[in-house]
Amino acid sequence: MTSKPWGALPLSRINTIMRSSSDAEHIGKVSSHMMTKAAELFIKTLTKEGYRLTKNGKKLDYKHVAEVVNRDDRYEFLKDIMPKKITVAEYKKIVAKQQQDDATSSDDESGSESSTDASDKE
Amino acid sequence: MAEKLEDLNLPNLTVQKIIKDALPDGVNVGKDARSALSRATSIFVLYITSQASKEAQKANRKTLLGQDIIAALEELEFEEFVEPLQVMLKEFKDLKQKKNKTKKNSEGGDVEMTEEIEDEAVEEEENCETHE
Numbered sequence: 448m449t450s451k452p453w454g455a456l457p458l459s460r461i462n463t464i465m466r467s468s469s470d471a472e473h474i475g476k477v478s479s480h481m482m483t484k485a486a487e488l489f490i491k492t493l494t495k496e497g498y499r500l501t502k503n504g505k506k507l508d509y510k511h512v513a514e515v516v517n518r519d520d521r522y523e524f525l526k527d528i529m530p531k532k533i534t535v536a537e538y539k540k541i542v543a544k545q546q547q548d549d550a551t552s553s554d555d556e557s558g559s560e561s562s563t564d565a566s567d568k569e
Numbered sequence: 570m571a572e573k574l575e576d577l578n579l580p581n582l583t584v585q586k587i588i589k590d591a592l593p594d595g596v597n598v599g600k601d602a603r604s605a606l607s608r609a610t611s612i613f614v615l616y617i618t619s620q621a622s623k624e625a626q627k628a629n630r631k632t633l634l635g636q637d638i639i640a641a642l643e644e645l646e647f648e649e650f651v652e653p654l655q656v657m658l659k660e661f662k663d664l665k666q667k668k669n670k671t672k673k674n675s676e677g678g679d680v681e682m683t684e685e686i687e688d689e690a691v692e693e694e695e696n697c698e699t700h701e
Contacts, residue, residue, distance in 0.1 A: 456583055461614060463576050465633070468615040469622040472631040477661050478621070481638045481654050482614060488650045489613045490584060490606055491591035497602070498592055507592065509601035512609075521646035524616050525609050 456483050493522075577611050584610070617641045635661070 461483045465474050496519070497511040498504070509532065516522040516529045533541075584607045588598055618633070620641035625633050635658045642650050 456579055456587075460576070460579060464611055464614045465618045467577065468618040469633060471622050471625050471633040474633045475635065477635040477658065478633045478638050480661070481635050481657055482617065484654060484657055485617065485638065485642065485647075485650050486579075486610050486614055487587055488653065489647075490587045490610050492649070493606060493609060494588045494591040498596070504593075504596065506597040506599060507588075507602050508599040509605055512602050512605050516609075525612060528608055528612060529605055 456486055458483055461486060577615075579607050579610055581607065617645065617647075620645055 458479055462474060462479050465479065465482060493512060493515060494507065496515045498507055500511045500514050501507060513529045513531045516525045517531055581603070585598070585603060588603060588606060592598070617638065618641075621633055621637035624637040624640045624644075625631070628637075630637075635654070639651055639654055639658070642648065642654070
């Protein structure tokens, strides 16, 4: 079926994954072949969609793929395993802001003190 | 029988080659991107298979067939994969028809060509299939 020199994804491996996910008693051979092909198409599609998001077109990075998953609803099932990564600096900002929000939402006057503390913290 | 975690992973080299095939020459791929694509594909297989099983159940079948995969892909918004797979399905059916014809001629027996050639193909192959 395939004319690729490296062969395709291994049928047996795809079969293993299918069997672990299916309640069906038998996985038909034809459906295994089709899933193998579908998996190949999936890799290519996600790769191409990620590539479209690269700015210089020279390198495909994790963030491009994660962005595709984030934008397109049909990839919702992948959201958990492909979170958008943020830098440490961005994370610190988020934490600081959260602490500020928590402090101002409390009725206590000491709230303003703790928010200062929060921004002083690492 | 519990599957080992590695068994659900796809071989890195093959995944890498498929990725490269989808990109213009000379484009690099980050290691994280590559492993994410590989993991995503394993999950994709689980996801589609799960839906395909529901399709088979709806039809009161215990065997997962090619048409279930196609129905699942359509349901889960991967319609663009359907056409190449339908070509594949047709090729399998044609091949099976040829085999059956040859059998009929050589045996001269009553090999019945059922409507669902795929079903027959599946049963035939299920009998000699070794589970890996």
